[in-house]
Amino acid sequence: MIQLKERTTKAEMLQQLPLIQQLYPEFTEQFYGDLLDEMLTNNYKQVVAFENEIAVGLSGFWVGTKLWCGKYLELDNVIVHPNHRSKGVGKLLTEYLNQKAIDLGCKVVALDAYTNNFPAHKFYFNHGFVPKGFHFVKFLKEK
Structure with a gap:
């Protein structure tokens, strides 16, 4: 049975590094921790899916307000471990x-x-999301 738990502290989120590395394999604990230091000050949180106390999926999320939509919740990096995909975790x-x-x-x-x-x-698409526009980015320097 899958249990969902919110994570709000850096220590709790650092425990999820193996899942984060499924999407960003180059992330070290130090690099991930430095990002979290900045993100947590902007109300970043995570919800983590556990099966038998093992993290099998997660999504970061933010709540904010923008002119085009008002108050919104943004999913950030939805990750499901490859061994647990197509099992309803996402x-x-x-x-x-x-x-x-x-x-x-x-x-x-x-x-x-x-x-x-x-x-x-x-x-x-299957879960009711539709494209509203394009998210343009301009890279100012390499990572």
Whole structure:
């Protein structure tokens, strides 16, 4: 049985590094921790899916307000361990965060998905998400 738990502290989130490395294999604990130091000051949180006390999926999330939509909840890096995909973990995470957005009075749930991540596009379409526009980026320097 999958249990969802919110994580709000750096120490709790650092424990999720192996899952984060599924998407960002180059991340070290130090680098991830430095990012969390900045992100946590901007109300970043995570919801983690556990099966038998083992983390099998997670999504970061933020709540904010923008002119185009008002109050919103943004999913950030939805990750499901490859051994646990197609078992409903992603659905549980997105449904949990959708309900959280409703409970918080958000008008929109938003997310970004890489343009070449077609499995993610299919998943999000199947869960009621639609593309609203383009998320343009301009890289100012290499990582």
